[in-house]
Amino acid sequence: MAAAEEPVLSRRAYGGSKGRLEAFSDGVLAVVITLLALDLHVQADGPGSLAPQLRHEWPSFAAFALSFFVVGVIWVNHHALFALVARVDRTVVFLNLLLLMWVTTIPFSTSALADYLRTGGLDTHLAVLLYGISNEGMALSFTLILRHLLRRQLLRWSPGAGEARGSLRRFGLGTALYPVITLVGFFAPVVMLLLYAAQTGFYMVEQTPILPPSTSD
Amino acid sequence: MAAAEEPVLSRRAYGGSKGRLEAFSDGVLAVVITLLALDLHVQADGPGSLAPQLRHEWPSFAAFALSFFVVGVIWVNHHALFALVARVDRTVVFLNLLLLMWVTTIPFSTSALADYLRTGGLDTHLAVLLYGISNEGMALSFTLILRHLLRRQLLRWSPGAGEARGSLRRFGLGTALYPVITLVGFFAPVVMLLLYAAQTGFYMVEQTPILPPSTSD
Amino acid sequence: MAAAEEPVLSRRAYGGSKGRLEAFSDGVLAVVITLLALDLHVQADGPGSLAPQLRHEWPSFAAFALSFFVVGVIWVNHHALFALVARVDRTVVFLNLLLLMWVTTIPFSTSALADYLRTGGLDTHLAVLLYGISNEGMALSFTLILRHLLRRQLLRWSPGAGEARGSLRRFGLGTALYPVITLVGFFAPVVMLLLYAAQTGFYMVEQTPILPPSTSD
Amino acid sequence: MAAAEEPVLSRRAYGGSKGRLEAFSDGVLAVVITLLALDLHVQADGPGSLAPQLRHEWPSFAAFALSFFVVGVIWVNHHALFALVARVDRTVVFLNLLLLMWVTTIPFSTSALADYLRTGGLDTHLAVLLYGISNEGMALSFTLILRHLLRRQLLRWSPGAGEARGSLRRFGLGTALYPVITLVGFFAPVVMLLLYAAQTGFYMVEQTPILPPSTSD
Numbered sequence: 001m002a003a004a005e006e007p008v009l010s011r012r013a014y015g016g017s018k019g020r021l022e023a024f025s026d027g028v029l030a031v032v033i034t035l036l037a038l039d040l041h042v043q044a045d046g047p048g049s050l051a052p053q054l055r056h057e058w059p060s061f062a063a064f065a066l067s068f069f070v071v072g073v074i075w076v077n078h079h080a081l082f083a084l085v086a087r088v089d090r091t092v093v094f095l096n097l098l099l100l101m102w103v104t105t106i107p108f109s110t111s112a113l114a115d116y117l118r119t120g121g122l123d124t125h126l127a128v129l130l131y132g133i134s135n136e137g138m139a140l141s142f143t144l145i146l147r148h149l150l151r152r153q154l155l156r157w158s159p160g161a162g163e164a165r166g167s168l169r170r171f172g173l174g175t176a177l178y179p180v181i182t183l184v185g186f187f188a189p190v191v192m193l194l195l196y197a198a199q200t201g202f203y204m205v206e207q208t209p210i211l212p213p214s215t216s217d
Numbered sequence: 218m219a220a221a222e223e224p225v226l227s228r229r230a231y232g233g234s235k236g237r238l239e240a241f242s243d244g245v246l247a248v249v250i251t252l253l254a255l256d257l258h259v260q261a262d263g264p265g266s267l268a269p270q271l272r273h274e275w276p277s278f279a280a281f282a283l284s285f286f287v288v289g290v291i292w293v294n295h296h297a298l299f300a301l302v303a304r305v306d307r308t309v310v311f312l313n314l315l316l317l318m319w320v321t322t323i324p325f326s327t328s329a330l331a332d333y334l335r336t337g338g339l340d341t342h343l344a345v346l347l348y349g350i351s352n353e354g355m356a357l358s359f360t361l362i363l364r365h366l367l368r369r370q371l372l373r374w375s376p377g378a379g380e381a382r383g384s385l386r387r388f389g390l391g392t393a394l395y396p397v398i399t400l401v402g403f404f405a406p407v408v409m410l411l412l413y414a415a416q417t418g419f420y421m422v423e424q425t426p427i428l429p430p431s432t433s434d
Numbered sequence: 435m436a437a438a439e440e441p442v443l444s445r446r447a448y449g450g451s452k453g454r455l456e457a458f459s460d461g462v463l464a465v466v467i468t469l470l471a472l473d474l475h476v477q478a479d480g481p482g483s484l485a486p487q488l489r490h491e492w493p494s495f496a497a498f499a500l501s502f503f504v505v506g507v508i509w510v511n512h513h514a515l516f517a518l519v520a521r522v523d524r525t526v527v528f529l530n531l532l533l534l535m536w537v538t539t540i541p542f543s544t545s546a547l548a549d550y551l552r553t554g555g556l557d558t559h560l561a562v563l564l565y566g567i568s569n570e571g572m573a574l575s576f577t578l579i580l581r582h583l584l585r586r587q588l589l590r591w592s593p594g595a596g597e598a599r600g601s602l603r604r605f606g607l608g609t610a611l612y613p614v615i616t617l618v619g620f621f622a623p624v625v626m627l628l629l630y631a632a633q634t635g636f637y638m639v640e641q642t643p644i645l646p647p648s649t650s651d
Numbered sequence: 652m653a654a655a656e657e658p659v660l661s662r663r664a665y666g667g668s669k670g671r672l673e674a675f676s677d678g679v680l681a682v683v684i685t686l687l688a689l690d691l692h693v694q695a696d697g698p699g700s701l702a703p704q705l706r707h708e709w710p711s712f713a714a715f716a717l718s719f720f721v722v723g724v725i726w727v728n729h730h731a732l733f734a735l736v737a738r739v740d741r742t743v744v745f746l747n748l749l750l751l752m753w754v755t756t757i758p759f760s761t762s763a764l765a766d767y768l769r770t771g772g773l774d775t776h777l778a779v780l781l782y783g784i785s786n787e788g789m790a791l792s793f794t795l796i797l798r799h800l801l802r803r804q805l806l807r808w809s810p811g812a813g814e815a816r817g818s819l820r821r822f823g824l825g826t827a828l829y830p831v832i833t834l835v836g837f838f839a840p841v842v843m844l845l846l847y848a849a850q851t852g853f854y855m856v857e858q859t860p861i862l863p864p865s866t867s868d
Contacts (some may be wrong), residue, residue, distance in 0.1 A: 002449060004638065018294050020243060027247025030461025031682075035251065037538040042546050049548050050557040065535070072531040076524075079454050080288045090293075098290040104254040112259050116267050123267040170218070204528050237677060237730050248465075305673040307727075311855050314723040318716070321688040329693050333701050342794025348764065444659050468686065471755040476763050481759040484774040498750070510741075511669050568672060640744050646767025 016107045021096060025078055028100045033071045035107045036064050039114065063114040066196055067106055073203045074103060074138060081142075085149060086156045094139040095145045102137030109134040117189050125186050134181030135196075146171055235305045238313060242295055245317045250288045252324045253281050256331065279341030280331040283413055284323055291320060291355060298359075302366060303373045312362045319354030326351040334406050342403050352413075356392040365387055375385045452522045455530060459509060462534045467505045469541045470498050473548060477510055497548040500630055501540055507637045508537060508572060515576075520590045529579045536571030545566040551623050559620050566616030569630075573609040580605055669739045672747060676729055679751045686721045686758045686785045689717050690765065714765040717847055719758055725754060725789060732793075736800060737807045746796045760785040768840050776837050783833030786847075790826040797822055821868030 040058055042053045051209075078099075109130040116127035149155055150164045159167070177199065185192030256277055260272045295316075303310075326347040333344035366372055367381045376384070394416065402409030473494055476487045503564065512533075519526075543564040550561035583589055584598045593601070619626030688713055693704045729750075732749040736743075767778035800806055800814045810818070828850065836843030 017300070020239060022454060023240065023457065024243045024247055024296075025290060026458045027244055027461055027678075027681075028251055030458055030678075031248055031465055032253040034462055034465040035255070035536070037542055038469070040542040043549065049553070050546065050560045054560065068538070069531065072535075073527075075458060076527055076531075077581070079458075079527075083451070090421075093293055093296075094289075097293075099288065100250070101285050104251050104285070105257070105632050108254055108257040112267065115260065119266070121266075126267045126271065155333075203608050204524075234734070237673060240674065241677045241681055241726060241730075243463075244461075244678055246683055247461075248682055248685040252689070255695050304826065306750055307855075310730075311723075314720065314727075317684070318723075319718070321685050322691070325688055325691040334692065336700070343705065419715045447816070457672060457674065461678055462676045464675055465682055468679055468682040468755050473758055474756070474759040477766065483770070484763065484777045488777065502752050502755070503748065506752075509675060510744055510748075513675075513744075517668070538773070556654075638741075 018082060018085055021088055021093060022079075025082075025096060025181055026075075029071060029075045029078070029103060032103050032106060033068060033075070035069050036071070036110060039107065039111045040064055044180055054106055057114075059117045060111075060114040063110045063117070064192060064201070066193060067110040069102065069200045069204075070135070070196065073200055074142075076203070077142065081146065081149075084155050084157075087154055089152065089154065091148055091152075092145060092154065095141060095148060098146065099138060099141035102134055102141055105134045105137070107175055115162040124189055128185035128189055128192060132178050132185070136175065137180060139171075142166065149174045157208075213215060219381075223325065235299060238305055238310060239296075242299075242313060242317060243292075246288060246292045246295070246320060249320055249323060250285060250292070250362075253327060254290070257281055266291065276334040277331040279410060280327045280334070283329040283410060283417070285351070286417045286421075288320065288323055289414065290417055291359075293420070294359065295414055301372050301374075304371055306369065306371065308359065308365055308369075309362060309371065312358060312365060316355060316358035316362065319351055319358055321379050322351045322354070331410045334410075341406055345399055345402035345406055345409060348401065349395050351415055353395040353399075356388075356395060359394055360385070360388045435464045435493055452516060452519055455527060456513075459516075459530060459534060460509075463505060463509045463537060464514070466537055466540060467502060469507070470501050470505070472577055473541065473545045474498055491548075494548040496627060497544045497551070498630075500627060500634070501544040503634045504569070504630065505540055507536065507634055508576075510637070511576065515583075516582065518589050518591075521588055523586065523588065525580060525582055525586075526588065529575060529582060533572060534573035536568055536575055538649060539568045539571070544549065562611055562616055562619035562623060562626060564617065566612050570609065570612040570616075573605075573612060576606045577602070577609055652711060667786060669733060669736055669814055671734055672739055672744060673722060673730075675784060677726075677731075680726045680729070682755060683725070683754055683757060683833065683866050686718060687722070690758065690762045691715055695810055708765075710768040711765040713844060714761045714768070717844060717851070718761040721786070721841070721847065722754065722757055722849045722856075723791075724851055728793065732797065732800075735806050735808075738805055740803065740805065742799055742803075743796060746792060746799060750789060750792035750796065753785055755787045756788070763785060775840055779833055779836035779840060779843060783836065786831040787826065787833075790814050790822075794819070840843045 002157070040057070076119045085191055088096075099127065109127075113131045117121045118124070131183055150159065179200070181195045184195060198211055257272070257274070306311075326344075328347055329344045330348045333340040337340070342411055364385055367376065369383065398412045398416070401412060474486055474491070476491070522530075543561075546561045547565045550557040552558070581602055584593065584602065615626055615629045615633070618629060691700055691708070693708070760778075763778045764782045767774040769775075798819055801810065801819065803859075832843055832846045832850070835846060
């Protein structure tokens with residue numbers, strides 16, 4: 001572990017390096033992303049044969065694939081952000097726990113979405129809302145972490161005030177997106193799924209705008 | 218792994234460095250903290266629609282959020298303590314296993330608490346007791362680890378006898394707190410939840426008193 | 435983490451080293467391989483005593499052992515391939531996520547196979563198909579990762595054009611095998627199990643042909 | 652990761668260092684040891700109130716605590732053994748997978764033991780046998796790993812032929828113990844639990860005899 005190379009004082013001030021924060025986050029994200037697949041299940045002693053069960057479960061498959069890449073993008077962003085971090089303080093550790101708490105609610109809200117996507121009425125609205133809350137919780141926690149890292153200058157280099165503001169503003173836009181997607185979902189849940197998929201797909205081809213483009217090269 | 222840098226003799230005496238102890242503990246804590254969310258579930262083919270299920274499950278949500286941060290604080294303390302450790306012996310490894318055993322009971326006692334918080338009578342008392350035992354087990358194991366580390370001088374530096382005693386006394390106070398909170402829970406379970414939350418919140422803003430303040434800077 | 439040794443620019447371009455990609459993949463593979471065993475279960479309050487339950491569950495035991503080594507071989511290949519990787523870019527990260535997504539479907543398709551192996555008819559065909567899709571998805575993702583690593587020269591050394599083509603062709607043969615095994619499974623599911631076992635066994639004794647033999651020594 | 656420091660040829664011959672083998676094994680062992688606690692559960696909507704459920708579930712609690720330390724000792728031994736390993740070859744990787752496969756059966760055989768410990772008759776015998784098979788499978792795999800490491804001289808130092816034979820013989824004694832404990836379990840299951848506990852407790856206070864005492868200091 002990198003701890004041995006840190007000056008003793010900074011280590012005592014927090015009590016550790018970012019190595020275990022990354023390892024613990026990797027562990028939680030790995031378990032969450034794998035548990036998503038637990039919601040896929042069919043039963044020989046269940047209601048009839050396999051084919052109708054698979055047909056009936058398509059929302060589970062769609063929700064599984066969507067949430068897999070939603071959590072995957074969180075991992076990629078976490079990885080990208082913390083690679084830029086020089087050291088962590090106690091506040092980062094607890095904001096990171098807050099982020100992970102929202103991440104661990106994803107299998108639950110995914111399962112609720114899969115179960116109630118087609119029932120219509122209040123139940124579908126509630127399931128859409130739960131999924132939106134999980135996503136918004138993750139986005140807000142991420143923004144809080146970035147803001148704290150910038151304010152306390154915990155990154156490997158010091159971005160200018162303008163850069164920092166621009167970077168946070170772009171994240172703020174992200175957190176404003178989920179309420180909009182959720183609102184769409186109240187009227188058209190399947191369109192909402194496509195919007196989530198489009199947004200996740202966007203993150204896959206585009207560089208995550210954690211940092212202003214000018215500092216990326 | 219850091220093992221390669223250790224002198225051969227000390228490595229053989231125990232058979233390893235603290236790296237894998239930390240990695241294994243991170244793994245167990247990550248799985249436990251994620252499994253907590255498995256107790257959140259709603260069912261389309263369950264008893265009625267989503268809204269009443271969510272309303273009925275509020276103790277599950279409260280217990281999930283509480284236990285998430287209880288385990289989170291354990292991870293933060295574990296991280297902070299072992300960052301100060303120079304080397305581990307066989308006893309530390311088994312005391313750490315004892316700590317992890319109590320940690321793995323948290324999803325069970327959390328689930329029991331959520332299920333029986335409102336039934337009242339003996340069942341609520343038992344659920345409160347189970348939750349208290351899990352927490353007390355963790356606190357005692359932690360104190361045993363700290364005491365052994367201090368006695369065998371396994372830390373990166375040698376605290377004075379007074380410092381060591383003060384540090385252990387402060388931990389001892391912690392272990393005396395859970396029986397009190399549990400006793401309160403026998404009469405007012407919701408007040409107990411708030412006390413646990415307050416204590417966990419205290420750990421988030423305050424530096425964990427693992428070390429005497431005089432050695433922290 | 436190795437991140438500290440990388441030049442700042444390449445780190446920013448991707449945002450990290452291969453260390454966390456390996457750690458996250460290890461986590462997902464470890465959880466998946468352990469979850470396979472969750473499909474083994476007997477119940478004291480179930481349909482009768484233990485002996486007939488065990489007799490009835492033999493497809494679960496066979497499917498568990500098979501899938502354990504299928505995922506095990508994936509881990510060994512992942513390990514062997516990434517040991518040769520010098521650096522990863524964003525595309526590798528997302529292709530790796532795609533691979534992990536297919537890996538996380540293995541417990542589901544294994545469970546479906548165990549449940550419907552003996553029912554016969556369309557259900558058995560569907561279960562055989564699901565298992566084949568999981569395996570083909572993993573093989574294709576792996577081939578995409580290798581192709582990208584070769585094209586972008588992300589390996590620790592530069593194989594010649596001929597070597598690279600030979601290596602990819604051998605992988606292509608692997609991806610052509612699963613449809614054949616699946617076709618066999620439509621007519622003789624148990625023969626299919628033996629073919630999967632034989633192929634997995636082959637990987638255990640033979641060096642995985644990720645690299646042309648000429649570069650292996 | 653330590654991979655970067657290894658000579659290229661040995662890395663290619665296997666495709667990796669022991670770092671990921673240890674990380675993957677830590678992951679599997681951490682998930683298994685945590686899943687054991689999943690077998691503890693009570694239900695508000697189950698058969699009656701909490702107290703009788705807890706009373707009825709005592710074999711689950713005993714089996715959980717026992718198996719927790721059985722898996723814990725496996726982790727400690729794995730840790731101690733691989734700390735002495737200089738490099739791993741393909742055979743070690745697959746023997747380690749075999750060990751992990753038996754480890755992942757522990758939650759299943761523990762659960763079967765807890766369910767059928769008191770039913771008596773053939774069912775109890777079968778449950779005792781399943782638990783014995785899991786333990787024997789782990790012990791045999793461990794012995795195979797040690798034998799291979801000694802034969803191929805993959806340890807950090809070269810023990811003499813006598814030392815190596817002595818070390819293997821002591822392990823062989825371990826593998827002969829489980830059939831005896833299982834036989835006892837056929838007649839007195841509770842005595843068997845105590846024997847397993849005694850053996851596990853012995854490993855906690857005594858140095859695991861992986862190596863001859865003469866090489867330990």
